[in-house]
Amino acid sequence: MHEKERHRVILSAVQEKPVVTVPELVELTDSSEATIRRDIAALHVQKRVRRVRGGAEAINPPQFVGLAGRPFSVNEGLHAREKQAIAKEAVALCADGEPIIINGGTTTFQMVHFLANRRMQVFTNSFPIAEHLLKHSKNTVMLSGGTIYREQNIILSPFDNDVTRNFYARRMFMGAQGLGPLGLMEADPL
Template sequence: MLESERHQLILTTLSEQDYTSVRALCEQVDASEATVRRDLTQLEREGKIKRKRGGAEISASERTKQLLQRRNGGFLLGLGRNIPEKRQLAKRAVEMCEDGESIIINGGSSTYMMGEFLKDRNLSILTNSYYLALDLIENSDNQITLPGGEVYRKQGVVLSPFENDTIPFYHASKMFMGTPGIGNCGVMESDPLLIRAEHKLRKQAEKLIVLADSSKLGKRSNFIFEPLENIDVLITDSRAKESDIKLFERSGIEVVLVDCNVPNQ
């Protein structure tokens, strides 16, 4: 077995349980203890695992990546960049929610990561993210509502062609969404079909909260979802340029910065 194949098999194995011993990994990859220990050293150096006495556990960001890789390769493409930053944005977004609150979560890689931090909460959640809904149904006691419609596998979202689905009957205090870019023109989106669905969701929420890591600031995409003045809160990371922060604050947006140097636990 090639080294790259062993590494992938080790990561897959670790993602399925909290801890795995070196002995068990040796059996799984059919390699010597010395070889597996070298593999673990390399994977730890890359930040993908954490060594523990007699074995190892996977890092939180790598666990999320492995989960999505198993579920949907296309959706993984959006997740593969800036995972630690996105995870911290998701954590901060969930901290803004109170138990018992009704919220809306739009599909996307950043918002999908909110699921990790929602598992011990008690909220009413409307989401068009098929993968987030599945994760929360399996692993939490939150009340989950999905709009009727067709599942678009590449984006991992449910889109409804009908005006009278469940969405108009749902009221939320907050809507959380990601974006391919946010700047002078506003919050961007890449697909007009997604924009139509997102506007339906936006009408049902009092506040719009955008999650965008610093690499998205100043970026443009094909379509404008909302102008800056319609955004209530932007959650981004501490690598954001001061000029970008001032631009958003001048538009009346509350900018929340998270520390992008926080290690994954």
């Protein structure tokens, strides 16, 4: 990852939580601790973050806290071949005319390439998925409503009775951090 992109990730991370640690930034950027420490020092000199012991914090923390995790633009390039293979198999499970739900994410985004010649009803909370399908396919696309999370390019509704209750599909595709006894696990509680 280039320095400019790392700086963008660091600045985004400190806007999402009060203090971001060096190990968290190492994981987000897939960089070394030394590189992250140099980046924090450079951003501190530029007065874009405040360097604190073991990490960085925002100069002016936001009133509204965003989602945790790497931005869509960063995740998109990670493990691209594996994501494409998963997406191809996922689309192979679907039949034309059937309604499906595709949750936002970089692995699920890869499904759009294999849906290009299909005709389905696709419900999603992802701007990139919706935009690509609108431009490059004949699929019917429906978007959920709610708060837009720019870094992750998704929409999440704070309401219990949102439009998702009115859409039925036999198949739903989503990415997750893991699967455990309590179900799917995500990096962010939202």
